[in-house]
């Protein structure tokens with residue numbers, strides 16, 4: 682059993698993971714509109730991952746006998762001026778998620794909630810990877826350019842993500 686306070690915070694994280702999914706789904710649609718099929722594929726994969734993150738916490742809460750409380754999800758931004766702008770926004774978003782995960786860990790430590798600390802460790806590691814992946818794409822776009830041939834090349838590479 683976990684505390685009500687911890688359960689509330691984890692329910693809040695379900696909301697954030699689902700909001701992340703929503704943000705990436707909108708970016709996927711926007712990429713498609715811009716003719717960037719590879720970016721659309723990459724953001725769609727990201728959307729699915731975020732839904733999996735939400736469900737990981739959902740399953741954990743139920744396992745712990747806690748109540749699930751789903752919250753309203755805000756409308757995500759519909760369009761961006763460029764692919765680079767999308768990835769830069771994605772990076773800022775991931776940094777925000779990382780801060781939220783770390784706050785949850787702090788709370789689990791304060792409460793001496795070992796089980797929640799363990800499940801959150803997976804998220805701590807995942808966030809390092811998420812930020813690194815997005816940073817790498819931004820780096821490439823800045824190197825070869827986020828227009829014309831450079832963007833075409835990166836888009837083709839992003840089409841390979843499964």
Ligand SMILES: [Fe+2]
Pocket residue numbers: 698701730731734778
């Ligand atoms: Fe996530």
Ligand SMILES: [Fe+2]
Pocket residue numbers: 701731775778811
């Ligand atoms: Fe993420």
